[in-house]
Amino acid sequence: MYAHVYFVDGLLIDTGQRGVRSILLEQIGQLPVRQIIVTHYHEDHSGNIDLLQRHFDCPVYASPECCEIMKAPPPISFAQRMTWGNRPAYAKLTTIQEQLVTEHHTFQLIPVPGHAQDMIVLYEPEQKWLFSADLYVHHYIGYMLPEESIAQQIQSIRRVLELDFDVLFCGHNPQFKDGKILLEKKLNFLERFFEDVAALYHKGYQAREIFSQLKFKENRITYWLSGGHLSRINMVRAVIRDLS
Numbered sequence: 001m002y003a004h005v006y007f008v009d010g011l012l013i014d015t016g017q018r019g020v021r022s023i024l025l026e027q028i029g030q031l032p033v034r035q036i037i038v039t040h041y042h043e044d045h046s047g048n049i050d051l052l053q054r055h056f057d058c059p060v061y062a063s064p065e066c067c068e069i070m071k072a073p074p075p076i077s078f079a080q081r082m083t084w085g086n087r088p089a090y091a092k093l094t095t096i097q098e099q100l101v102t103e104h105h106t107f108q109l110i111p112v113p114g115h116a117q118d119m120i121v122l123y124e125p126e127q128k129w130l131f132s133a134d135l136y137v138h139h140y141i142g143y144m145l146p147e148e149s150i151a152q153q154i155q156s157i158r159r160v161l162e163l164d165f166d167v168l169f170c171g172h173n174p175q176f177k178d179g180k181i182l183l184e185k186k187l188n189f190l191e192r193f194f195e196d197v198a199a200l201y202h203k204g205y206q207a208r209e210i211f212s213q214l215k216f217k218e219n220r221i222t223y224w225l226s227g228g229h230l231s232r233i234n235m236v237r238a239v240i241r242d243l244s
């Protein structure tokens with residue numbers, strides 16, 4: 001699985017995972033980076049903040065929530081550590097809200113909690129660009145982290161779909177056309193998933209029973225390597241938590 005960092009008009013969006021730090025520096029080290037923004041605290045976006053800040057000697061911005069979390073980020077699973085590498089704490093992020101200005105562009109910063117409580121996306125209305133962090137990733141989602149909220153993700157996607165955009169600069173799966181249609185598709189998937197789980201929950205079923213009633217299956221390798229940290233049962237539990 002790829003994690004993307006984006007460079008636009010002196011701005012670097014996200015810092016990639018720790019595991020690729022030397023390649024990353026080799027690839028982007030010569031770019032005229034004047035500011036960096038981190039979309040959320042997950043290790044595949046925040047793994048190289050210290051390295052890149054020192055290299056480019058520039059401010060690194062993040063949402064107020066992200067700045068707080070990055071002072072002492074939560075531990076990650078074995079699978080995440082193997083895939084991405086660990087993410088060191090970083091206490092010197094600069095809080096940013098509302099907008100970020102570069103020489104030729106003004107990016108609106110939109111909070112989109114759900115996948116991560118601190119996540120923001122960057123919207124450039126003139127160009128109709130959406131730097132969407134992990135809001136999209138794919139229209140079908142097979143597993144989630146234990147802290148994710150599906151209800152919040154649905155709300156966040158609905159809010160973003162009110163914007164006019166074409167290109168989805170996704171953190172993992174960029175879409176250069178039909179970005180909005182694909183994000184709508186994800187919204188439909190999440191709404192359907194939520195409704196299906198909620199219907200059984202209201203009938204009195206518990207998480208495991210709902211899981212088997214709906215004939216869900218875990219991706220065994222992901223489940224096993226992550227010690228259940230990344231799982232489909234987390235998605236069922238997320239709905240129940242949202243309803244409680």
Ligand SMILES: [Zn+2]
Nearest residue numbers: 042115116134
């Ligand atoms: Zn993420």
